[in-house]
Amino acid sequence: MNTSINLKQRPVGTPTLDDFSLEELDDNFILKNGEMLLVSKYISVDPYLRGRMSDAKSYVPPFKVGEPISSGIVAKVLESKNENFKVGDFVYGLLQWKEKQVSNGEGLQKIDKSKAPLSAYLGIVGMTGLTAYLGLHEIGKPKQGETMVVSGAAGAVGSVVGQIGKILGLTVIGIAGTDEKIDMLKSDFGFDHGINYKTTKDMKAAIKEAAPNGVDVYFDNVGGPISDAVLFSINQFARIIICGAISVYNKTELPMAVAVQPFLVKNSALMQGFIVSNYADKFPVAIKQLATWLGEDKLIYRETIVEGFENTPQAFLDMMDGKNKGKMIVKV
Amino acid sequence: MNTSINLKQRPVGTPTLDDFSLEELDDNFILKNGEMLLVSKYISVDPYLRGRMSDAKSYVPPFKVGEPISSGIVAKVLESKNENFKVGDFVYGLLQWKEKQVSNGEGLQKIDKSKAPLSAYLGIVGMTGLTAYLGLHEIGKPKQGETMVVSGAAGAVGSVVGQIGKILGLTVIGIAGTDEKIDMLKSDFGFDHGINYKTTKDMKAAIKEAAPNGVDVYFDNVGGPISDAVLFSINQFARIIICGAISVYNKTELPMAVAVQPFLVKNSALMQGFIVSNYADKFPVAIKQLATWLGEDKLIYRETIVEGFENTPQAFLDMMDGKNKGKMIVKV
Numbered sequence: 001m002n003t004s005i006n007l008k009q010r011p012v013g014t015p016t017l018d019d020f021s022l023e024e025l026d027d028n029f030i031l032k033n034g035e036m037l038l039v040s041k042y043i044s045v046d047p048y049l050r051g052r053m054s055d056a057k058s059y060v061p062p063f064k065v066g067e068p069i070s071s072g073i074v075a076k077v078l079e080s081k082n083e084n085f086k087v088g089d090f091v092y093g094l095l096q097w098k099e100k101q102v103s104n105g106e107g108l109q110k111i112d113k114s115k116a117p118l119s120a121y122l123g124i125v126g127m128t129g130l131t132a133y134l135g136l137h138e139i140g141k142p143k144q145g146e147t148m149v150v151s152g153a154a155g156a157v158g159s160v161v162g163q164i165g166k167i168l169g170l171t172v173i174g175i176a177g178t179d180e181k182i183d184m185l186k187s188d189f190g191f192d193h194g195i196n197y198k199t200t201k202d203m204k205a206a207i208k209e210a211a212p213n214g215v216d217v218y219f220d221n222v223g224g225p226i227s228d229a230v231l232f233s234i235n236q237f238a239r240i241i242i243c244g245a246i247s248v249y250n251k252t253e254l255p256m257a258v259a260v261q262p263f264l265v266k267n268s269a270l271m272q273g274f275i276v277s278n279y280a281d282k283f284p285v286a287i288k289q290l291a292t293w294l295g296e297d298k299l300i301y302r303e304t305i306v307e308g309f310e311n312t313p314q315a316f317l318d319m320m321d322g323k324n325k326g327k328m329i330v331k332v
Numbered sequence: 333m334n335t336s337i338n339l340k341q342r343p344v345g346t347p348t349l350d351d352f353s354l355e356e357l358d359d360n361f362i363l364k365n366g367e368m369l370l371v372s373k374y375i376s377v378d379p380y381l382r383g384r385m386s387d388a389k390s391y392v393p394p395f396k397v398g399e400p401i402s403s404g405i406v407a408k409v410l411e412s413k414n415e416n417f418k419v420g421d422f423v424y425g426l427l428q429w430k431e432k433q434v435s436n437g438e439g440l441q442k443i444d445k446s447k448a449p450l451s452a453y454l455g456i457v458g459m460t461g462l463t464a465y466l467g468l469h470e471i472g473k474p475k476q477g478e479t480m481v482v483s484g485a486a487g488a489v490g491s492v493v494g495q496i497g498k499i500l501g502l503t504v505i506g507i508a509g510t511d512e513k514i515d516m517l518k519s520d521f522g523f524d525h526g527i528n529y530k531t532t533k534d535m536k537a538a539i540k541e542a543a544p545n546g547v548d549v550y551f552d553n554v555g556g557p558i559s560d561a562v563l564f565s566i567n568q569f570a571r572i573i574i575c576g577a578i579s580v581y582n583k584t585e586l587p588m589a590v591a592v593q594p595f596l597v598k599n600s601a602l603m604q605g606f607i608v609s610n611y612a613d614k615f616p617v618a619i620k621q622l623a624t625w626l627g628e629d630k631l632i633y634r635e636t637i638v639e640g641f642e643n644t645p646q647a648f649l650d651m652m653d654g655k656n657k658g659k660m661i662v663k664v
Contacts, residue, residue, distance in 0.1 A: 051598075223593040245593045257591035261555040261577045264605035266383075271603045273596035 002027040004068040005097040005312055011053050014250045015320065019053070020069075020313035027100065031081045034104050038075035040309070041090070043097065043330040044122040045316040046071060046156075047221075050249040068096040072127055074111065074118050075101075085110065092121045099309055099332065115291065123156055123327035124301040127276060129290040131243060132160035134282055135274040139241040140217040144169035147211045149230055150191075152221030154181035156327035157243060159189050161219045163299050166190045170217070173210045175226055177322050184325065188300065203229035214238075222247045228258040238269040246320070302326025334359040336400040337429040337644050343385050346582040347652070351385070352401075352645035359432065361411070366436050368412040372641070373422070375429065375662040376404035376454040377648040378488075379553075382581040400428040404459055406443065406450050407433075417442065424453045431641055431664065447623065455488055455659035456633040459608060461622040463575060464492035466614055467606040471573040472549040476501035479543045481562050482523075484553030486513035488659035489575060491521050493551045495631050498522045502549070505542045507558055509654050516657065520632065535561035546570075554579045560590040570601040578652070634658025 001024060008021040029037050048060075049071055055062045063069055073095035077085050082105045085091065093108035095101060111121045123129065135157075136142060148165045152158040153174025162185065165172040173193040174185040182194035193210040200206045207215070207229055214235035220227050224247030234240070248255040264271060293299040304324040306315040309332045319328040333356065340353040361369050380392075381403055387394045395401055405427035409417050414437045417423065425440035427433060443453045455461065467489075468474060480497045484490040485506030494517065497504040505525040506517040514526035525542040532538045539547070539561055546567035552559050556579030566572070580587045596603060625631040636656040638647040641664045651660040 220593065223591060227593060242593045242597045245591070245597055248591060248594055255591040255594070256588050257593070259555060259577070259580060259587040259589035260592055260603070261552065261559060261574045261589070261605075262580055262587070264603060265574045265577055265607070266605065268605045268607050268610055270605075271592070271596060273593075273598065273600045273602070275597070275600045278600055 001025070002098060002100045003309065004099075005309075006068050007053060007063045007065055009065060010055060011050075011250075013252050015050065015053065015317060017313055017317070022310055025098070029079070029100070029102060031079060031102065033081050035102050036080040036082045036085050036105065037078045037100060038091065038095065038103055039078050039100050040073050040075050040095065040098065040332045042074040042119045042122055043309075043312055043332060044072035044127070045312065045319050045328050045330065046127075047244050047246045047249060047320065049316065050320060068098055070094055070096045072122050073097075074121055090118060092126065097312055116294065119303055119305065119327075119329050119331070120294075120301065122329055123303060124160060124294060124299060125287055125290050128156040128327055129160055129299075130279075130283060130286050131274070131276045132157050132164060133286045133290055134276060134279045135241045135243050136161055136164055136217070136219060137286075138279060138282070139270075139272045139274055140219060140239050142168050142170055142217050145171075146216035147171045147173070147213055147235075148217040148219065149173045149175065149207065149211065149215050149233075150219045150221070151175045151226050151230070152244065152246060153185055153191065153194070154178075154325055155221060155322075156324075158219070158221055159185070159302060159326055160299065162191045163189050164293075165217075167293065167298055171211070171213075173207070173215075175222075181325065184302075188302070197226050204232045207233045217241070219243060220245075224248060224255065224257070231258060231260060231263045234263060234267050234269050236267050236269075238267055240269065240271040242271060242273045250320070304328050306330050308332075333357070334430060334432045335641065336431075337641075338400050339385060339395045339397055341397060342387060343382075343582075345584050347382065347385065347649060349645055349649070354642055357430070361432070361434060363411060363413045363434065365413050367434050368414045368417050368437065369410045369432060370407035370423065370427070370435055371410050371432050372405050372407050372427065372430065372664045374406040374451045374454055375641075375644055375664065376459070377644065377651050377660050377662065378403060378459075379576050379578045379581060379652065381648065382652060400430055402426055402428045404454050406453055422450060424458065429644055448626065451635055451637065451659075451661050451663070452626075452633065454661055455635060456492060456626060456631060457619060457622050460488040460659055461492055461631075462611075462615060462618050463606070463608045464489050464496060465618045465622055466608055466611045467573045467575050468493055468496055468549070468551060469618075470611060470614070471602075471604045471606055472551060472571050474500050474502055474549050477503075478548035479503045479505070479545055479567075480549040480551065481505045481507065481539065481543065481547050481565075482551045482553070483507045483558050483562070484576065484578060485517055485523065485526070486510075486657055487553060487654075488656075490551070490553055491517070491634060491658055492631065494521050494523045496625075497549075499625065499630055503543070503545075505539070505547075507554075513657065516634075520634070529558050536564050539565045549573070551575060552577075556580060556587065556589070563590060563592060563595045566595060566599050566601050568599050568601075570599055572601065572603040574603060574605045582652070636660050638662050640664075
């Protein structure tokens with residue numbers, strides 16, 4: 001017996017459990033040459049998946065209704081007729097939300113359990129770390145002594161961005177939605193300042209106060225009113241990395257915002273959308289750097305691990321709702 | 333006797349003639365060593381001056397109330413105690429709105445009447461041409477076969493941008509506000525398509541129709557609803573040059589717009605504010621290229637020339653109102 005989690009219907013606005021279905025599969029796994037049987041161990045749930053649940057044009061094709069969702073998964077090889085993978089190997093790749101599945105190995109990479117915990121390959125030494133590192137390097141181009149603001153700072157990517165900022169000698173200001181998260185940013189991740197956007201009445205003033213010299217780099221995971229407020233503090237030649245816009249993913253109407261154009265032209269500032277997969281040629285260098293910092297204890301990471309395959313949709317919903325601290329992962 | 337045009341008060345919203353004053357000056361010009369006496373010949377009126385009339389923080393300091401406005405001016409040397417300039421030379425630089433003024437030559441460059449008409453040094457071989465050329469090259473990075481949209485296309489910068497686009501092998505779509513301007517874009521400047529935003533009900537649909545392969549480069553002179561509409565057609569890796577936001581310069585309230593962040597992240601697109609003075613090291617190469625194209629008749633330019641020094645404020649207001657075709661210039 002096998003189980004999959006499918007997209008039952010396209011969510012309208014905020015997704016609910018009704019948008020997902022658990023399907024019992026009567027799979028009979030007979031491997032062809034080159035194939036292997038995988039058992040899922042850890043499943044990554046990420047904000048970008050919300051986009052794929054809609055059928056709007058985007059950089060990745062939408063999920064199909066009635067078919068399994070897919071995301072980053074760490075799996076173990078149970079059987080193998082593929083000469084590159086042997087039984088007991090662990091692999092990482094974009095796989096379906098199934099307890100077991102067959103793969104020909106395409107797009108999968110073997111991972112080494114001795115170098116980092118398996119779940120870290122979904123986070124700090126996986127897409128999360130790569131997104132933080134490459135977004136900051138390739139677009140943010142930070143220089144020692146500059147000031148950086150990170151929104152969604154307590155999230156998986158945000159917490160890594162802030163730590164890398166500190167390693168590089170920046171003043172780092174994190175924005176998050178609970179006092180507990182703000183404390184964590186400062187005490188655990190070494191952020192210089194934290195702003196709780198849910199309890200702060202005047203975000204514009206709070207950012208100005210935290211960044212008296214203005215903002216040189218803004219790593220934006222959220223969009224919406226928080227990002228509007230940051231605009232008022234940007235410096236000449238500021239760089240704004242648009243890594244996500246979680247605040248609008250569930251919106252059914254076209255979101256309006258403060259017009260960015262006057263701010264960009266006044267400050268010769270740059271704003272660029274960042275999608276990690278466009279920088280695949282830089283992954284090896286970036287992973288090496290992340291692993292080095294991890295080994296030197298310069299980077300720490302948080303995970304919120306939810307147990308049980310069937311809880312994957314709830315984990316996704318909770319992550320969208322900001323209930324995670326650091327990377328949200330399902331342990332199968 | 334001499335005359336200056338001063339900023340009488342800071343405009344609120346759309347400027348009016350009341351915001352300017354004409355002052356008779358009882359100047360007695362006695363030159364010190366190194367100085368020269370200049371008589372203004374051509375005065376440039378430009379959208380960016382509106383910003384300097386307010387006291388908001390910007391990339392250039394605000395004009396002072398009660399003092400002369402300044403802009404790009406072509407002047408003739410009447411008397412000289414400066415060894416680098418002799419009587420009869422023509423110079424270009426940032427000068428005050430005065431019929432006559434004394435200068436020590438700092439920031440002025442000699443211009444050659446035989447290479448281009450004097451007024452062209454305020455336009456196609458001056459800041460206008462440089463803005464078009466460098467904005468497009470440095471941020472737009474156009475590639476043959478791509479599609480470009482230009483807003484404010486019948487304006488000084490826009491009409492040059494479109495022509496350079498055609499030289500470089502792009503499909504060029506211009507947006508302007510009268511049918512006469514649209515005709516001019518296509519018949520005189522070689523644009524492939526023109527959209528009259530004042531008579532087009534659904535700009536989003538009109539842009540999609542004119543750019544069936546999507547928009548790779550958007551040279552934005554206007555901001556506002558026109559720029560909102562372009563977002564829906566941008567391609568992956570699109571580059572948006574924010575050269576101006578004339579649609580909001582007169583706004584007293586903070587302008588709202590469609591949130592750009594989701595569009596930028598979905599398309600890995602870039603949006604960057606462009607200010608020509610940041611690229612001064614590239615001026616010589618750019619001027620040479622512009623002059624070459626001009627000599628080869630690959631570039632043509634339009635001027636709206638208003639006669640009379642005292643009409644400079646009205647010329648500025650008319651330019652802000654879109655009454656010019658090409659570069660708006662006052663002949664003193």
